[in-house]
Amino acid sequence: MTKLIVVKVCEKFIGISSKDVKEVVEVVKIHPSPFIMPSIKGTAFWRGAVLTVVSLKQILDEKIDEDSNIYIRLSSLDNILLEVNKIEDIIEYNELKLVEKGREGVFKGIYSYKDRFVSVLDIERLSLAIEEEVIGTLRYGVNWR
Numbered sequence: 001m002t003k004l005i006v007v008k009v010c011e012k013f014i015g016i017s018s019k020d021v022k023e024v025v026e027v028v029k030i031h032p033s034p035f036i037m038p039s040i041k042g043t044a045f046w047r048g049a050v051l052t053v054v055s056l057k058q059i060l061d062e063k064i065d066e067d068s069n070i071y072i073r074l075s076s077l078d079n080i081l082l083e084v085n086k087i088e089d090i091i092e093y094n095e096l097k098l099v100e101k102g103r104e105g106v107f108k109g110i111y112s113y114k115d116r117f118v119s120v121l122d123i124e125r126l127s128l129a130i131e132e133e134v135i136g137t138l139r140y141g142v143n144w145r
Contacts, residue, residue: 004093004111006118007072007084009056014084015111015118017093022075024087028053037133044081046073054130055083059106077127089113095120105129 003018028044030053036042039058044051053071071081091113098109098120106129108122 002093002095004091004118004120005072006088006091006113007056007070008086008088009060009084012060013088013113013116013118014056015093015113015120016072016074016082017095017120017123018090020074020076020121020123022073022078025071025073025081026069028069028071028081039130039133041083044071046081049079051079051081053081053083057083059126059129074123076123080130093120 004015005018005021007014007016025046028046030042030044032042033040039055041053041055044053051073068083068085070084070087072084073081093111095108098111099117101109106122106126108120111118111120
C-alpha cells in the first residue's frame with residue numbers, strides 16, 4: 001500500500017503520494033530570480049543540481065507570508081523543490097478511497113485524515129500548471145493573469 005506524506009501549507013493539509021517524493025530537503029539557500037511569477041521563489045543548489053523552488057502557498061493563492069525551510073523534491077519533476085511549512089504525518093493511502101475526485105486544479109481529490117481532510121496533490125496537473133505559468137510569463141510578462 002502507498003503512503004501519503006501529509007504536509008501543512010498555511011493551515012491547509014496537502015497530501016503527496018510517497019511514490020512521487022524523491023527526498024525531503026530541510027535547509028536550502030534560495031537565490032531569488034528576477035522577473036518571474038510569484039509561485040517560483042527562485043533557484044537553489046542541492047547535491048550538484050540547480051533546482052527551481054516552487055511555493056505551494058502561491059499555487060494555493062494564499063496571502064499568508066510564512067517562511068519555510070522544508071522542501072520536497074519530487075521524483076518525476078526532480079528539478080523542482082516544493083516549499084511546505086511542515087510535514088505533519090505519513091499515513092496509509094488508498095487512492096480508491098478519495099472522498100471527492102478533483103476535476104480541476106492541481107488536486108486528485110480529498111482524502112480523510114484523522115478528523116480532517118487532506119487535499120491530495122496531482123503531480124501531473126501541478127507540472128502542467130507550472131508549465132502554463134512559465135509560458136504565460138515568458139510571453140506576456142509577470143502580471144499576465
